[in-house]
Structure formats: C-alpha cells, structure tokens
Amino acid sequence: MSAKIAIVGSGPAGCYTAQALLKRAPEAEVDLIDALPVPYGLVRYGVAADHQGTKGVTRQFDRLFTRQGARFFGNLRIGQDLSLADLRQAYDAVVLATGLGADLRLGIEGDDLPGVIGAARLTRALYEHPDAAGLPDLGAHPVVIGTGNVAIDILRLLAKTPAELHGSDLGPGPTAWLAGQGIRQITVLGRSAAEAARFSPVMVKELGELSRIDIQVQNPAADPEEALNRAAAASHGPLPVVFRFATRPLTLAPRPEGLALTVETPEGRDQIAATSVITAIGFDCDGALDRAGLLAEAEAGAVSGQGRLYTAGWFRTGPTGALPQCREEGQALAARLLAEVTPDPARPGRARLADLPGVVDFDHWAQIDAHERAEAAPDRCRRKLARRDELLRPALSQNA
Numbered sequence: 001m002s003a004k005i006a007i008v009g010s011g012p013a014g015c016y017t018a019q020a021l022l023k024r025a026p027e028a029e030v031d032l033i034d035a036l037p038v039p040y041g042l043v044r045y046g047v048a049a050d051h052q053g054t055k056g057v058t059r060q061f062d063r064l065f066t067r068q069g070a071r072f073f074g075n076l077r078i079g080q081d082l083s084l085a086d087l088r089q090a091y092d093a094v095v096l097a098t099g100l101g102a103d104l105r106l107g108i109e110g111d112d113l114p115g116v117i118g119a120a121r122l123t124r125a126l127y128e129h130p131d132a133a134g135l136p137d138l139g140a141h142p143v144v145i146g147t148g149n150v151a152i153d154i155l156r157l158l159a160k161t162p163a164e165l166h167g168s169d170l171g172p173g174p175t176a177w178l179a180g181q182g183i184r185q186i187t188v189l190g191r192s193a194a195e196a197a198r199f200s201p202v203m204v205k206e207l208g209e210l211s212r213i214d215i216q217v218q219n220p221a222a223d224p225e226e227a228l229n230r231a232a233a234a235s236h237g238p239l240p241v242v243f244r245f246a247t248r249p250l251t252l253a254p255r256p257e258g259l260a261l262t263v264e265t266p267e268g269r270d271q272i273a274a275t276s277v278i279t280a281i282g283f284d285c286d287g288a289l290d291r292a293g294l295l296a297e298a299e300a301g302a303v304s305g306q307g308r309l310y311t312a313g314w315f316r317t318g319p320t321g322a323l324p325q326c327r328e329e330g331q332a333l334a335a336r337l338l339a340e341v342t343p344d345p346a347r348p349g350r351a352r353l354a355d356l357p358g359v360v361d362f363d364h365w366a367q368i369d370a371h372e373r374a375e376a377a378p379d380r381c382r383r384k385l386a387r388r389d390e391l392l393r394p395a396l397s398q399n400a
C-alpha cells in the first residue's frame, strides 16, 4: 500500500524531500503544494539573478513532475485556502517546508524607520516576487549590515555594470532601478572580526573581479591571502566599497538625507551617514503559520486521526544552510518518514485538492517557463512575469 504525502512548500527543501521519497518509494503519492502559482521558492525569488548556474537545479526539480510522478498544486496557501488540519486529515503525512518569508530585525532603536530595508524585502522586489512591495530608493550611500552570502549577493548586484548583468534574468524594471540609483559608495558592516565573516571565499573572489568596484577593508584579516584581502588588492574601480569589521550597530536615527547610524567599533563610537540601510542578518517566519507550535507538534510525533507532521528546510532549521544542506536533510527525512508512516487507504490524498478553486498544476508552470524564456531580451535568459494575475493567465485562458 502506498503512502500519500503532502509537502507544503515547493522550495529546495520540499523538492529534495520529494525527490528522495520517490526514489525510495516510487509508488508513493507525493504532492507539492505552494502558495505561489509557480514552484521552486527561493531558487526563483532569492538566488541571485546573475547566478544562473545555481538556478539550473530547477531542471532536476522539473523531473519530479515529468518523470517521478510528483504532482504540483500551486496557488494554494495552506492556512488560508485550505487549513492545515484539513490537509492532515487527507494525507498520511504532511511535510511543512514553507521557508522563512520575513526579515529578521536588527533589534535596535530606529530599525523600523523608512530607509531601513530588509534583504528579503529587497531581493523579492529585485526578483519580481508577485507579493513584493516596490523597489526602494537607496540613495548615494547605502550601508549593508551583515557579511553573509546574501549581503554579498546584494552588494554584487548593486556594484555591477549593465554589461556585467548580461545572461541574468534581472527584469527591465529592476535593471532600470539599479541604473538609476546613483550609488557613490557602499559600506558593509560586520559585527565579528574579519576572520569570522560568514561569506564564502568564492563569492568574495567574484566581487573582486567586478570592473567598477574598489574594495577597502577596515580591520582586515591578518592573512594577506584571505579572500577579501585578495579581492581588495585586485579591485581598482571607481566605486568604493568599504568593509568595516568588528562594528556593531547601536541606534538608527533620521537625518535630512537618510539615516544616522551609530556604531560601536574597537576605537569607540562612530556615526555613519547613510542614505539607506540594508539589513542582511537573517530571516524569520512571516507569522502566517505558528512555527514554534508546529515544530513542537512535529517533534511530538503521531496524533490520532491526523496525518503525521514533519518539518523541513528553513522552516525547521532557521535561516542557515544552502541547497546542499536541503538535499542532505531531504534524504534523511524521506528515510525517516517512510519508516514511520503507516498508509491508511481511507485517506483521500490528492483527491481532496481536486475541487479547490484557482489551483494550478505543473503544466501551468511549464507554459509560464516557456513563455518567460521566449520573451527574454537578447541580453537576458528569461523575462519573468511579475504580477500574480499574469502568472495565473495560462490557467485562466485554459479554463475560459
């Protein structure tokens, strides 16, 4: 008898878990449900527009639906269009892989002022997420807080010339926005010492290769061969990008042309005049689901009458780990789930979703994907449809 498994969230965690489940149990009924009309979560809306190699993983994920028998149920938000309790009654197991959709706040005075922009908000707007707010004005001197790979991604895009964005899928609106920002300096703040910065050396090396950038490092790592020191030595462009380590933000206050950021440094307090502050310090749950309660419930194990609950990806781990970790964890979760779950033939599984209004399937995504690729400008690999009504159009025209 085959298990019926619903995975909520079709980002990397959901897809890798589905892949591993169907590899171990090809007869299982595995359904990926997403609030968006398109699959793949942060691969589409987080991974940088100019890192198409990384985004290539979607070809592997496509095979879930074209070869492995998984089904996609898009435009279906659990907790809104269908309750989690209903879903758990319909399936033998439910995996929550809904990611973390909100920005972690700095937790200092003034962190909610206009001009303070979270990395999730900014990248969603840059990558044309249908629920994104508009792109903000950054002004001549944005300050980026955080030295992880997301901070470096944002920095790289801000520093690139239009020619250096060739081959990406950055849309015309965000491209024009980038060109119009008139940035004259970027400061990057890290609380830790340079040696403890979380960025990967490969990302920093790429930064050093940009034509416009001039990396300067305050309180650098002692080793001249360290990635950022090497990038600084190699970069000689007109745009100063100043990394300041061991620098802790204390307060933010408004000033006529932006924000006054008070920081603590090894030399004492200092004030930085920023035109905007981009926080890239991590992500948090958007509050739509009770994450703490659901993590505890999944940990507690089986509940009579309901499909067993599991959690995966960033929803489970918090905002750490990249695609390889999602893959590894997905494999471990699939093995555990299949060992623990006893299929119940009375559960309807995907039949429960059949009549829900507005739900879209994988063919719908295939049409959008083909359309976006066909419409790409010569220097782009895709022209993303940005609005929800545009993303739903293939399904609407099918049903007309």
Ligand SMILES: Cc1cc2nc3c(=O)[nH]c(=O)nc-3n(C[C@H](O)[C@H](O)[C@H](O)COP(=O)(O)OP(=O)(O)OC[C@H]3O[C@@H](n4cnc5c(N)ncnc54)[C@H](O)[C@@H]3O)c2cc1C
Residues within 6 Å of the ligand: 008, 009, 010, 011, 012, 013, 014, 033, 034, 035, 036, 039, 040, 041, 042, 043, 045, 046, 047, 048, 051, 054, 076, 077, 078, 079, 097, 098, 099, 100, 123, 150, 153, 288, 289, 312, 313, 314, 315, 320, 321, 322, 323, 324, 326
């Ligand atoms: C800006 C950025 C850049 C990154 N770049 C890289 C990179 O270059 N390389 C790399 O390896 N990793 C990168 N990462 C990390 C990688 O994206 C994460 O490890 C991975 O996406 C986590 O996967 P996930 O499935 O847990 O979450 P997500 O990818 O966020 O997927 C969650 C999915 O759940 C859906 N969802 C949410 N709520 C509901 C609901 N109630 N009902 C139904 N569906 C719902 C969402 O629409 C989404 O599709 C990056 C992360 C960020 C933020």
